[in-house]
Amino acid sequence: MSSPFTLRPYQQDAVDATLQHFRKTEDAAVIVLPTGAGKSLVIAELAKLAKRKILVLAHVKELVEQNHAKYESYGLKGGIFSAGLKRKQNDFQVTFASIQSVSANLDRFSAEYSLLIIDECHRLNDDDDSQYGKIISQLRSLNPQLKVLGLTATPYRLGMGWIYQYHHRGFARSSDPKPFKYCIYELPLSYMVRNGYLTEPKCIDASITQYDFSALKQNRFGEYAEAEVNQLLGKHPRVTQTIIEQVKALSQTRQGVMVFAATVKHAQEICGYLPVDQTALITGATDNKERDQLIQSFKQKKLKFLVNVSVLTTGFDAPHVDFIAILRPTQSVSLYQQIVGRGLRLAEGKTDCLVIDYAGNHFNLHHPEVGEKKPNPDTDPVQVFCPSCGFANIFWGKTDDEGNVIEHYGRRCQGLLDFDPTDKQELKQQPQQCDYRFRFKECPHCNAENDIAARNCHKCKMAIIDPDDQLKNALKLKDAMVIRCSGMELSSVQDRLKVTYYGEDGEELSESFDFSKHSQTTVFNNLFGKRIANAQAPKTLNNISEVLAIKSLLTAPDFVIARKQKHYWRVQERIFDYEGKYRKANQL
Numbered sequence: 001m002s003s004p005f006t007l008r009p010y011q012q013d014a015v016d017a018t019l020q021h022f023r024k025t026e027d028a029a030v031i032v033l034p035t036g037a038g039k040s041l042v043i044a045e046l047a048k049l050a051k052r053k054i055l056v057l058a059h060v061k062e063l064v065e066q067n068h069a070k071y072e073s074y075g076l077k078g079g080i081f082s083a084g085l086k087r088k089q090n091d092f093q094v095t096f097a098s099i100q101s102v103s104a105n106l107d108r109f110s111a112e113y114s115l116l117i118i119d120e121c122h123r124l125n126d127d128d129d130s131q132y133g134k135i136i137s138q139l140r141s142l143n144p145q146l147k148v149l150g151l152t153a154t155p156y157r158l159g160m161g162w163i164y165q166y167h168h169r170g171f172a173r174s175s176d177p178k179p180f181k182y183c184i185y186e187l188p189l190s191y192m193v194r195n196g197y198l199t200e201p202k203c204i205d206a207s208i209t210q211y212d213f214s215a216l217k218q219n220r221f222g223e224y225a226e227a228e229v230n231q232l233l234g235k236h237p238r239v240t241q242t243i244i245e246q247v248k249a250l251s252q253t254r255q256g257v258m259v260f261a262a263t264v265k266h267a268q269e270i271c272g273y274l275p276v277d278q279t280a281l282i283t284g285a286t287d288n289k290e291r292d293q294l295i296q297s298f299k300q301k302k303l304k305f306l307v308n309v310s311v312l313t314t315g316f317d318a319p320h321v322d323f324i325a326i327l328r329p330t331q332s333v334s335l336y337q338q339i340v341g342r343g344l345r346l347a348e349g350k351t352d353c354l355v356i357d358y359a360g361n362h363f364n365l366h367h368p369e370v371g372e373k374k375p376n377p378d379t380d381p382v383q384v385f386c387p388s389c390g391f392a393n394i395f396w397g398k399t400d401d402e403g404n405v406i407e408h409y410g411r412r413c414q415g416l417l418d419f420d421p422t423d424k425q426e427l428k429q430q431p432q433q434c435d436y437r438f439r440f441k442e443c444p445h446c447n448a449e450n451d452i453a454a455r456n457c458h459k460c461k462m463a464i465i466d467p468d469d470q471l472k473n474a475l476k477l478k479d480a481m482v483i484r485c486s487g488m489e490l491s492s493v494q495d496r497l498k499v500t501y502y503g504e505d506g507e508e509l510s511e512s513f514d515f516s517k518h519s520q521t522t523v524f525n526n527l528f529g530k531r532i533a534n535a536q537a538p539k540t541l542n543n544i545s546e547v548l549a550i551k552s553l554l555t556a557p558d559f560v561i562a563r564k565q566k567h568y569w570r571v572q573e574r575i576f577d578y579e580g581k582y583r584k585a586n587q588l
Helices: 009-024 039-049 061-072 099-104 131-142 189-194 226-234 237-253 264-272 288-299 333-341 467-476 518-527 544-549
Strands: 029-032 054-058 079-082 094-098 115-119 147-152 164-167 180-186 200-205 256-260 279-282 305-308 321-326 352-357 380-385 392-399 405-408 480-493 496-503 508-513 559-565 568-575
Touching: 009 029, 009 039, 009 147, 009 180, 039 054, 039 061, 039 115, 039 147, 054 061, 054 099, 054 131, 061 079, 061 094, 079 099, 094 099, 099 131, 115 131, 226 237, 226 264, 237 256, 237 264, 237 321, 237 352, 264 279, 264 305, 279 288, 288 305, 321 333, 380 405, 467 480, 467 559, 467 568, 480 508, 480 544, 496 544, 508 518, 508 568
Parallel strands: 029 147, 029 180, 054 094, 054 115, 079 094, 115 147, 164 180, 200 352, 256 305, 256 321, 279 305, 321 352
Antiparallel strands: 380 392, 392 405, 480 496, 480 559, 496 508, 559 568
16 A cells, blocks of 8 residues: 655664564664654554554553554554543554553453554653553563564653663663663654754753752652742742743744743743733643643644643644743753754744753753763763773763863763674674773672672672761771862872872871782772773773873772771772762862
8 A cells, every 4th residue: 555655764764673673583672763753654654564463552642643643644544542532442453542541441452462662652661560561561461472662752761761771773771671672773853953854953041040940859750849849939030020021022033932831830920921812821730622722723823822831742743833931940851852842843934943941951952862860060971982892982071171081970881792783693692781880899709890889799799888888887986087088199109109198178098009019009900090080091000100100090089998007097998989878078
């Protein structure tokens, strides 16, 4: 049957990658395409090619309806199983369903499905008791060879990190299992903009004023308590008014404006400053019929301003939107991308989409690939080559004025060894991740390097002492000294290398290493040689001259623990790469 659509090259590549992957393995896979890339067409093409039963899940009725419509545009018939759409059909070869309706009617899905497609799959977690988990378990019990494919623009979620383990370009996102094993196809936002498939986002700083949400505490999903947000906003009523005055001024040359508010009360305040006859407010409490009418009026350009609270971030399609005003805080890069994505679809007369963040979220749309929360506000994605395998890692980090990496927060190399995704036999074996660690905790039993959060050695399985326990126990002792190390100095004293550690309150501790003795040279190299330039350039240092020549590249420990020995303090422990409950030097 001829298709009413001609797939864009990247959409066809995504379809081909899916077919190739599932011919090799049944491991769950994910496709990453930016918002507006046409994921529904990829789903429709895969469903058209299928010979057996397929279930397509989405979390909102708009996506269920959209995916179903694209499929039926091929002249094919598919079912809809969604309470929100008042249809519960599951006797077709292809069923488009809402996650909530299927989860509540699992007994209706007792047939054998060959493929489960999950749209907006970043919502999936690794909990078997979740709605997604129960559905997957049910379908796998009926067909152990069930194939699971996810599609998303944002393959990570706050609190869990990346939703997949391995990438088809030959690197690992995680050492631990994830809901999806492989990312089999990915296209960056920059490609879509550069090739004219999406509108360019014109991101500018709020030049007049912005909210300061930095004092508020967030939950593990990067969200804030509504009462606390309202209390903060209530203290600065003129800030909102000033912001909306600017939004109105800038909207004069814009077709459609979406305003993302922090709370319902905040949204109501915003609407009070906008023209009544041009503004609509949609919240989670808005009646479905009224919501559909307001959205339709906005799409028909009868309304210019659409104010919402956490409800129009996915499944909403109004291509004429060319101004996104973000007045809500979030620590979730995926949510931020979804918000901005509402304005990136192509439309007649649209040249760009103005994006102004009044909440100080500070995300870089073109560099979300780090996929983790920024460790510091002044960090950016940096490229760090692995000294062992040569893989070019992307970590959060800092650079100097010349662009050289001076610090990064990567732990383990992400490269996969001898990985060839085109090899038909490759995916039958577990990919082997490079074991080089930029930050590590050494096992006291076998000296193996472990992740800094490890409780047991990955090699000998013995327990590793928790740094917090080390510090807690040392602080209890009268004959122990613990300093928060703010720096160190190295010098040559009587043919020995003297290392002096400086505490933030002026304390000093020192120790020396005799490089004429192999054992002390080995100890020094295990401590410092592996951490040269934050482990970017490890080497074995054989004498004092070699050490002093590169002393500025040596990494100081975060804490130093010493015990009293009659008339002097003897250094016993140096804690590097610390992440725990105790404050490090110069941290507020």
